[in-house]
Amino acid sequence: MNPAIGEPRWLRWLLCLLALAVLGVVMLLPLAAVFTEALRRGLPPALAALADPDALAAVRLTLLVAAVAVPVNTLGGIAAAWAIAKFEFRGKRLLVTLIDLPFSVSPVISGLVWVLLFGAQGWFGPWLQARGIEIVFALPGLVLATIFVTFPFVARTLIPLMQAQGRAEEEAAATLGASGWQIFRRVTLPNIRWALLSGVLLCNARAMGEFGAVSVVSGHVRGETNTMPLHVEILYNEYQFVGAFAVAALLALLALVTLGAKALLERLGGRRLAGA
Amino acid sequence: MRHPLPGLGLALGITWLWLGLVVLVPLAALVIRPWELGPAGVWAVVTEPRVLAALRLSFGAALLAALVDMPIGLLIAWVVVRYRFPGRRLLDAAVDLPFALPTAVAGLALTALYAPNGWLGAPLAALGVKVAFTPLGVAVALAFVGLPFVVRSVEPVLRDLARDAEEAAATLGATRGQTLWRVVLPALGLALASGVALAFARAVGEYGSVIFIAGNMPMVSEIAPLLIVVQLEQFDYAAAAAIGLAMLGLSFLLLLGFNLLQRRLRRGLA
């Protein structure tokens, strides 16, 4: 450390300890509480709670919702990032602002808007009802709300990276005779793959963990329209604490795996970038 | 205008379709539907004492949480960027936990922790401080979800901050304290402020991590998003939309004012 601009040794250590203490209390203690509560009566009851048919149905539904929402937002995110990073066009700043919009909207509102459109008294509700199509309080509503909430993740991860990489490689590929798809597939995609994966992971973590938005459109029918976070709430409200915390612990594990994978991807991507 | 690289038309087409169907049309419903009640009706809904109390709690607690996150976030960003110590990588990775942890899980965890018989709630209760099921609990949960925004806003700027400005200050005879106060902090000011704004914006609308710890007592610890849910359960769509619109409008005004402030700050720096 440069002696001219460093802090005294004791102060450095004090600050580090303080930061680690904050980390312990703010981040790790809640996590520990989840796992402790889940295992309060040992492992078997926790596992039994996860093997409960309603819990399994919730897991299946969560996976299904994410399996639709994540690809949709990945495709849209890539298209948006490609347009914004590689081209100049009118309305670009507006587009960037609009893409960020879902981040600044309350999750509850993200669910509410779909009820306003497709609910029993929604704009299209009666029309849909007459034809027996269910959106709100059914799977399509869960998917739509999840897409709304996780909308910006992929685009937000890709745009800064693709802007930093510029468009010279794409132009070089064009002069060599490559078509648009060939340019994307062979030049752009390999350069963004780690960031893309990282964005997809974050999008997926949020899609599986979303609570507020899906809570509004779910209808809370056990075994049918309950995702895992909603199942946690129901169990908790019914004072089935071990079960609630067991499912919560499973979700927490998902979050931890996501964070670990993201850190790993950042190192992979960082190494390639640093080498280039 | 023509573009040398292919694919803009397709990419923009997909983007606007995606944006329009998934974000713009639904938000249009939010903006339009409250007016079914008429201006007076909307006003009546949002000035109902229970709604006002909820808005006050949501915005007040979010502001308090964001302000608490400011020094903590600065501290964490500082030690992660500037110092090498055991646990640094863990600290850096753990900062993102509130981003990745499902909000319902966070809410459950914080409730278990701060409940009167919890690990932190019990000692605090002995001191006479009640956290869970009070407005204070709401602020704690919001501070939790907002912290990464402050850290991640400050961190890159701090990392890019040229050390030679600090060295120059030192050669000019500034003490370390003076250097930090007059050279480093002003350079971080904008990033810190925008991090606080992001934390605030996120906290205002937060739902999952709050409703478990809040206790949800009307007029006391009931947040505005919960009132939307309550209205929806009574199938009063227009009232629910009115509260949602009021929340968005208030956030928008606050962030707009904040941006203007930021711009003046930036001009002052330039």
Place this chain on the structure above:
Amino acid sequence: MSIEIAGLTRRYAEVAALDAVDLSIRDGEFIALLGPSGSGKTTLLRALAGLEFPDAGSLHVHGRDLARVPARERGIGFVFQHYALFRHMTVFENVAFGLRIRPRRDRPGGAEITARVQRLLELVQIPELARRYPDQISGGQRQRVALARALAIEPRLLLLDEPFGALDAKVRKELRVWLRQLHDRLGITSIFVTHDQDEALDLADRVAVMRAGRVVQFDTPETLLARPADAHVAGFLGEAVRLPCTLADGQARFAALPPLAVETSLPDGPALAFLRPVDLAAEPAGGDAPGNATVVSARHDGRGLRLTVLLEGTVLDATPAAGWAAPARGEPCRVRPLAARLFPA
């Protein structure tokens, strides 16, 4: 004529990056686009490659109008200023790219591709680097890879954007000689952009001098130096100093120099004179006559002794008169003009 550019115009907002450019280039020529930054030379090159679309004008290569044809269908090789190598591909794959992406019916077989890439790497003298990645080789080597990659599609026209801009002085000189030899061997019509007049004058068959989106003169290096079209070209080329003067009675009269006898078609009155270092002779002298100056520095520049003198507040480069072996700093001298190029003021 091989390449015919007529009235090519490109505007950004209100600024014309290219302002009705006309240019005719013969088959097999080696052409330099020379000009300061912002003169439009890179825009012209990119318009030729199809990386910019002109707002007006035509662009014929071998009789076909390419102005509206996308880059991928032009078959024009382009070497980017910072090479734009595909960073995730080896050198071999970079060069093979243009062949691999061809539609199946035009695509050479695997063995054929390998052989052609090998030949190209040998041509640019880096066969040993085939398996390296762009971040594992030097700047000069990247330049050769970029060239091999552009040549792989067998272009009818090769464009190079500041081909030596990012290299250090020694590598730059080597590559310059090598590139000229390569051009003479392959005979591909080539156009390169540079802001370095030495590079343009040394290397090119003809040089297009550009300013403010226009080609102000397009000639061989000899003609450019001997008969610059206007004061701007004269000032941009060589190391001439620009001095105002007055023409009268077949003489150019300067403020601080002895008069110079000139033959010119310009009318009497104020004019601009351009004097190269070889046009100014300095001899040891004292006193207070016109042309009296002080030596600021003396140095050898490879071609001979070069003096920098201070003449009434103006710094000039001059050549010492024969026999003045060792001018010293601070020594008084007298400067006399031997020749000058004159332009209207």
